[in-house]
Amino acid sequence: MLTSLRLTLCLALMQRDCQKPFTFSPLANIKLNSVKLSSMQPSPLLTLTEKDVEIGNLATSLPPFSPAQVLELSSSLRGQGYDPQIIAQAISLAQLRQAAQAKFGQSAHSLFFTKDGLEQASRPEVAKYHAEIYKRAQILSVADLGCGIGAESRAFAQAGLNVTAVEIDLQTASYATHNLGEFPNAKVVLGDVRQLDLEAIADAIFVDPARRKNGKRIANPNEWSPPLDQVLKWSATLPAGIKVSPGIRHTDLPPQSHVQFTSVEGNTVEACIWTGKLAQALGGSGRSALIFRHGKSYEIRDENAKEANASITPGECAPVGTYIYEPDGALVRSGALASFAKKWGLYLLDPRIAYLTGEVNPFDLPRDDRDLWDACLQTFRVISTHPLKPKALKKACHEAGFGAVDILNRGTDILPQRLRQQLKLNGNGIRGTVITTRVGDKHLAFLGVKLNVCDG
Numbered sequence: 229m230l231t232s233l234r235l236t237l238c239l240a241l242m243q244r245d246c247q248k249p250f251t252f253s254p255l256a257n258i259k260l261n262s263v264k265l266s267s268m269q270p271s272p273l274l275t276l277t278e279k280d281v282e283i284g285n286l287a288t289s290l291p292p293f294s295p296a297q298v299l300e301l302s303s304s305l306r307g308q309g310y311d312p313q314i315i316a317q318a319i320s321l322a323q324l325r326q327a328a329q330a331k332f333g334q335s336a337h338s339l340f341f342t343k344d345g346l347e348q349a350s351r352p353e354v355a356k357y358h359a360e361i362y363k364r365a366q367i368l369s370v371a372d373l374g375c376g377i378g379a380e381s382r383a384f385a386q387a388g389l390n391v392t393a394v395e396i397d398l399q400t401a402s403y404a405t406h407n408l409g410e411f412p413n414a415k416v417v418l419g420d421v422r423q424l425d426l427e428a429i430a431d432a433i434f435v436d437p438a439r440r441k442n443g444k445r446i447a448n449p450n451e452w453s454p455p456l457d458q459v460l461k462w463s464a465t466l467p468a469g470i471k472v473s474p475g476i477r478h479t480d481l482p483p484q485s486h487v488q489f490t491s492v493e494g495n496t497v498e499a500c501i502w503t504g505k506l507a508q509a510l511g512g513s514g515r516s517a518l519i520f521r522h523g524k525s526y527e528i529r530d531e532n533a534k535e536a537n538a539s540i541t542p543g544e545c546a547p548v549g550t551y552i553y554e555p556d557g558a559l560v561r562s563g564a565l566a567s568f569a570k571k572w573g574l575y576l577l578d579p580r581i582a583y584l585t586g587e588v589n590p591f592d593l594p595r596d597d598r599d600l601w602d603a604c605l606q607t608f609r610v611i612s613t614h615p616l617k618p619k620a621l622k623k624a625c626h627e628a629g630f631g632a633v634d635i636l637n638r639g640t641d642i643l644p645q646r647l648r649q650q651l652k653l654n655g656n657g658i659r660g661t662v663i664t665t666r667v668g669d670k671h672l673a674f675l676g677v678k679l680n681v682c683d684g
């Protein structure tokens with residue numbers, strides 16, 4: 229065992245010189261057999277190198293990143309005697325930190341990122357919510373398997389969980405070590421999660437498999453790293469949170485799990501499969517939408533799905549009413565749309581297409597309900613209905629006083645950009661919305677005006 233561990237570290241050093249993020253070989257091919265808790269100690273290799281520290285310090289001292297000033301900045305730093313390689317890497321880190329501010333706020337400026345690590349990092353509000361689920365399930369320790377630069381592990385540690393973060397890529401693991409440095413309850417281990425005795429490490433696991441190779445998305449979950457079928461085997465003995473693509477087919481979901489489809493400010497960002505105690509903490513098997521909007525989060529359950537892989541129950545339909553509502557992607561993907569519509573007295577325009585209609589004016593709702601509404605739906609007051617024909621629509625837009633339009637489309641093959649050109653609007657007038665869709669066998673366009681619910 230010791231020999232193979234030494235070999236791992238040795239190869240890891242060689243790998244580090246290549247500085248390639250997310251490289252599976254040669255580490256992935258080494259047989260560590262079941263690594264026991266006693267050997268799951270943070271590796272001394274995982275402290276930042278002197279070069280990393282120099283890059284980090286220089287990045288911290290640079291002015292806010294501006295592409296237009298890179299040349300001038302580099303030449304000024306060369307004039308001060310800095311090594312060109314250090315300058316290039318410091319500028320690149322400063323650029324990543326600036327981009328990371330959207331996800332991590334001010335703490336981004338003291339963290340280390342690789343480009344891939346930042347792209348794959350979970351958003352802090354989502355990671356914080358994940359941590360709360362472990363707490364709700366009264367779990368004390370979690371192994372974050374494939375921790376990347378440590379975004380999830382930071383949230384787990386911050387919530388007071390004991391964290392063992394495992395990462396196969398040396399540079400990423402050393403950055404995670406730095407990024408978790410403020411938490412004595414977190415340690416990073418370099419290694420291949422497939423070689424570990426997981427039950428010896430923690431009470432529960434969190435896995436966010438790598439879902440891209442050479443920049444391309446891997447569609448088959450069993451080709452992710454680690455593969456989904458392998459992760460589901462682990463979840464038979466340990467409660468697991470498994471972050472997956474929100475596009476995952478419901479038929480691929482384990483029936484007894486609870487799966488949450490998550491959106492942040494209107495972008496559908498992930499699905500997370502929760503098993504065992506963690507699924508219980510979310511009310512048992514099934515599916516729900518988790519929607520983050522303006523600092524609040526909302527959980528909406530698909531009341532019809534008793535198991536996570538249940539087929540979606542379509543909602544009831546009705547002809548267009550005073551308003552059309554465009555639902556959030558997580559609400560649609562989770563299958564919770566029909567439950568939500570029923571609760572609020574809304575109807576689908578067509579059973580196959582996720583536009584709702586009804587008479588509810590969100591401005592008439594109490595503040596909390598209005599916030600929920602704003603998180604789940606965009607609301608449009610309908611002005612008129614037309615066949616989906618550009619000439620007729622052009623005339624209707626002019627009559628409605630539209631100077632510009634947003635075009636929403638579900639269920640037709642129109643190209644919004646092309647339709648916009650055909651409408652020939654001159655910018656003078658109100659901003660309207662054209663909603664194009666199919667209702668039964670008809671292709672229709674609704675002219676409408678968006679209600680800015682969050683401003684009310």
Ligand SMILES: C[S@@+](CC[C@H](N)C(=O)[O-])C[C@H]1O[C@@H](n2cnc3c(N)ncnc32)[C@H](O)[C@@H]1O
Nearest residue numbers: 348349350374376378379380396420421436453
């Ligand atoms: C999607 S990223 C994780 C991002 C992380 N959850 C975060 O929020 O920062 C997946 C990570 O898993 C690592 N990984 C992939 N296969 C692994 C394996 N077999 N053992 C350990 N780490 C692995 C990759 O190097 C990559 O950093």
